[in-house]
Amino acid sequence: MNCPEPxxxxxKVFIFNILKSLFAxxxxxxxxxxGGIRPEYLAVAADHIPVLGAACLIIAFGMGLxxxxxxxxxxxxxxxxxxxxxxxxxAIMYFFTxxxxxxxxxxxxxxxxxxxxxxxxxxxxxxxxxxxIIGIMGLFLFGGLGMAFNWAIVEHSPELRAIAxxxxxxxxxxxxxxxxxxxxxxxGRVAGFAVGLIFPVLTGIFCxxxxxxxxxxxxxxxxxxxxxxxxxxxxxPEFLKTGYIYQKFFKGSKFGEKIGEVVSALLLxxxxxxxxxxxxxxxxxxxxxxxxxxxxxxxxxxxxxxPDFNEVFFAAPLSFLAGVIPAPAAGLGVNExxxxxxxxxxxxxxxxxxxxIFLMYRIWTTLFSxxxxxxxxxxxx
Numbered sequence: 001m002n003c004p005e006p007x008x009x010x011x012k013v014f015i016f017n018i019l020k021s022l023f024a025x026x027x028x029x030x031x032x033x034x035g036g037i038r039p040e041y042l043a044v045a046a047d048h049i050p051v052l053g054a055a056c057l058i059i060a061f062g063m064g065l066x067x068x069x070x071x072x073x074x075x076x077x078x079x080x081x082x083x084x085x086x087x088x089x090x091a092i093m094y095f096f097t098x099x100x101x102x103x104x105x106x107x108x109x110x111x112x113x114x115x116x117x118x119x120x121x122x123x124x125x126x127x128x129x130x131x132x133i134i135g136i137m138g139l140f141l142f143g144g145l146g147m148a149f150n151w152a153i154v155e156h157s158p159e160l161r162a163i164a165x166x167x168x169x170x171x172x173x174x175x176x177x178x179x180x181x182x183x184x185x186x187x188g189r190v191a192g193f194a195v196g197l198i199f200p201v202l203t204g205i206f207c208x209x210x211x212x213x214x215x216x217x218x219x220x221x222x223x224x225x226x227x228x229x230x231x232x233x234x235x236x237p238e239f240l241k242t243g244y245i246y247q248k249f250f251k252g253s254k255f256g257e258k259i260g261e262v263v264s265a266l267l268l269x270x271x272x273x274x275x276x277x278x279x280x281x282x283x284x285x286x287x288x289x290x291x292x293x294x295x296x297x298x299x300x301x302x303x304x305x306x307p308d309f310n311e312v313f314f315a316a317p318l319s320f321l322a323g324v325i326p327a328p329a330a331g332l333g334v335n336e337x338x339x340x341x342x343x344x345x346x347x348x349x350x351x352x353x354x355x356x357i358f359l360m361y362r363i364w365t366t367l368f369s370x371x372x373x374x375x376x377x378x379x380x381x
Contacts, residue, residue: 005021024332025148025273027337035352036336036356037359038356041353041356051296055296059289063090064089064090067087067089067090069131069279070090074114074118077130079128081255081365092110092113093370094106095372098367110128126265130266131279133178134276136321139287141173146313146314146318150346159345161213162216165218168221172229174224180193180229183195184233186270189237197230198225207222219375240263241264253335281308287320291317294357295307299355301357304352305351312357314342315339318338319335
């Protein structure tokens, strides 16, 4: 990961940011016009203040846990940073993510300030890449679990069935591929491929024994995803900067540099399995904390119908994933629209104000992220 040059394509970046802002504004306008966002939905009665306080504490806990996770990430890359400095850098990252131009600007800020502390830009960039990979894997996993907990609803809803089949296929393909790539880089191609053979066997058995929607539609997609993932451990080493594919097709290109960075970042953690597992655990706790905070906020809002936890658990992880696409201010408008749609489908059309729920969550995370502005101004030059 390289810090972008200040003079590189400023006009393109400016135009792109304008377009993203217009897109976010259009989504918010549609949500307000459709009734998904209303001021009265954001009102909280006085007797619900303790629950609001609990939700805010959980949000603060989840954001603070990111600093602990970042210490472990840097440790796995062979770098040391104090927990105090990690809290400062994480606060700055949240500020740029929530209040500036989304997760990309947050990562650039985190890269810049951590490099100033450690002086090791390449390793810092690798740790941030691995952090993003683990975070996305976690959201995919929780998205799948959300579908599993609401499977009766998914199975009997044509709209959710149309979402579930490709989503579960992508989930399995992503998870299997990343695990096998990491294993191939750690233990070699043969070991990665040999372990990968287990996945088609298991999904094949699932496909054969499954009945109804699971057996006819979901099972075959999982089986093909498992088969495709077998190519990952064989091909991944060739994307290293010394690999044939990288040298032949991607050397000297920006896209090739990004691919090389991702694969090299995974390679950097090949001797830090225990650290990676610890990061995965911290990431899971962080994700479930944010989901539960959204649920508590939903229970205290002035909504026509309040969602239950399973419905929120179904909609929240997939909505967070929607925010991964390039969008301003941490997916402003995109997350709200995704949560509105998924919560409506997951509740069989009974909950119609999902955008207001996610907006309430965004308001509080943004307020907490403003602490990063203090550290930006006080950071040692």
